[in-house]
């Protein structure tokens with residue numbers, strides 16, 4: 001089994017991937033491939049020309065930095081980009097997150113963010129919620145307390161960006 005790519009700055013943040021005997025190694029590998037794919041080929045990475053809200057968040061535990069930019073139409077997200085650097089979990093979570101936002105209202109996004117946060121904090125009913133889509137690939141992070149901040153960093157920036165605008 002491959003290990004997660006190490007964090008950029010702190011060796012303490014580098015851990016083996018989560019394994020889940022109930023789901024089987026194939027699914028764990030599939031999830032891991034999805035995370036690495038988003039890490040290597042991030043979606044919606046870059047900067048917006050006309051952002052209505054920009055928030056940068058840092059995770060000092062791991063050295064992750066994420067900037068989320070939103071272009072809004074009322075309280076609906078018209079476009080989103082993210083930038084930053086850090087470990088695979090932080091960057092993949094940001095990339096997957098941006099794929100779910102366009103055309104959705106702040107309230108709707110708030111529900112997804114709350115469900116995702118519960119999943120990362122270990123709520124198995126949240127992990128089974130189909131509304132999370134690909135984000136469920138990150139469910140294994142619930143067993144890695146040191147990495148939970150990595151997975152939630154982009155969402156924290158997103159939530160603040162929506163609040164600061166509204």
Ligand code: ZN
Nearest residue numbers: 062064087150
């Ligand atoms: Zn990290």
